[in-house]
Amino acid sequence: MEAKKFDFREIQGREDRLAPGHRMCAGCGGTIAVRNVLKALHPGDKAVVGNATGCLEVSSFMYPFTTYEDSYIHNAFENAGATLSGVETAYHALRKRGKVKEEYKFITFGGDGGTYDIGLQSLSGAMERGHDLVYVCYDNGAYMNTGVQRSSATPMYADTTTTPSGSESDGKPQSRKDLAEIIAAHHIPYVAQTTFIGNMKDLYVKSEKAIYTPGPAFLNIMAPCPRGWKYDAPDIIEICKLGVETCYWPLFEVVDGKWILNYKPKNKLPLEDFLRKQGRFKHLFKPGNEALLEAFQKETDRRWEELLKRCEA
């Protein structure tokens, strides 16, 4: 299907498929992610939305109310990939037998807990089998629903409730896993990494491509969490911008195996600028912890250089 031209007014004027009245926090990145991904569905197109257990699920489908305008299915924490692959296969079976007449799109959402960690096998299986669905990870870098425990998406040195900073601890000792790269290694048609930048064009364009590219697609969206990252709710957009400008969270796509860098900052900002606004990194700015900041900067630079090489190849 031909991608529609990005028309900010037209897109923002589309009826929300995530209705108001849900119970997500003010300043929650997950909600912004879901709302904007669903806006990329062309008006009138039908979809089934899936969801792994997490903040989003327990706050958006509290019996007897659902905030989704489309059909929706939540199964458990670790199986959003498998669940939607069952829905998508049923669609083909029922279409073949004339029991479903209309076209449907399939989009499922999981946090980093349900995606990077407990649900990785189920996601990998769904991607490898080639189901025509989009898996969207709203990555807020910890298990926020259970109260900010570390995940494999948590950045190094972050203070979480299972990697608390203290006299004997610098926060999380390991650096984060690169899930977009892992999914790209499945050689699926479309993988992209994005976050909330400017008028959301990057997020919109990638969501639309993911939804309308036949076959499996994966979106990794950095979606800050005010509770876990400890920032003032209005700062979310500034934080996302700094994530990109410091090259901590690069914007890229992998289209049919080709790596494409979508944005290269003219003046790469120091990582500190991204970290300083977040309470979870407060301990890094205490005197004597300069080496930690340096190590984190080095790791960020190394990954950025790797990505540049990949995108040039």
Next chain:
Amino acid sequence: MPVNTRMSGNEAVAHAIKQINPDVMPAFPITPSTEIPQFVASMIANGEVDTEFIPVESEHSSMSAAIGSSAAGARTLTATSSCGLALMWEVLYVAASNRLPIVMAVVNRALSGPININAEHSDSMGARDSGWIQIYAENNQEVYDNFLQSYRIAEHKDVKLPVMICQDGFITSHAVENITLWDDEPIRQFVGEYEPEHYLMKADETMAVGPYAVSNYGMEAKRAQAEAMKNARQVILDVAKEFEELTGRKYGFFEEYELEDADYAIVAIGSVCGTAKDAIDELRRRGVRAGLLKIRVFRPFPDREIAAALKHCRAIAILDRAEGYNGNGGPLGAEVTAALYKAKAKAETVNMIYGLSGRDVRVEDLIKVYGNLEKLASGKIKYDDYPYIGLRK
């Protein structure tokens, strides 16, 4: 015309699947149920059915995909055994609580450890409280007939619950025995088309599945599910009656073999019941009034009917092919004893464990059990513990 032929229990299930031609089957191989998805994949490859097969990467994903498929409005099935069923545990409850009429062929096998691939009921007995209907078979004919009846029960508007169709690993699943196969067309008419009331992709409506429910609603949801399980009792009997009209084969909650005037009875599940029937025939020739109650439907548990059928017996041995690890015996023992107590039955009872990890049980073993029941009834022996049959010293 029905065909008399011979095949294994797994082949019998595959033949039932072929006649039903369901919409979707996700599956992951595990001995001894592996043949079932293999047969289905072959039938798809040869154009005998047009079911969509999902070769998932685990049993957890198998049940998860089955839940998605069933919620989407497709007639869905899967098959598994042992550790595969255990891996599904969490989502078995999700399937039942979302009232999804999935059918699962369970080929019973021991849970680890030690790892062992042979017949035992520890797998499905462990899942006995997951909200699934459970129907067990003595032989290949029964597992075939049970499978043919399964969707009628699962999809009934008063039930809407998933069903496990269980058979004993290898003894039933792999042994080739005589079987009568029913004609395709009458079976297709009997099973009928699946027409769910609501589903994710129903035209002109949307649906949300799998809510978070606070205490204000959660308890009512669970009670409604429990009512559906109670409703299944009548539906199982009605479907069996219709099946009997079609085939002449009679099914109920359980089978009574020489039970009406029996002094001494065995209660058991599965293939061991064939062995028990041989023991009974021998004992009856000797003038011993021995009988059998073979459980077919374990969930819902027909407690009143079981107690009524056993009430006149002097001594009853309840045989479990699963250890309960509660210090008192197995699950069937606990439930049948409770049913007898509620019915104020006077019979002496003993719960025995047999056949774990596929340990063979012979006719002589069961003749010995009946001998011990005579002694128990006349006060010559007492059981302080629950005995094992055929345990090596």
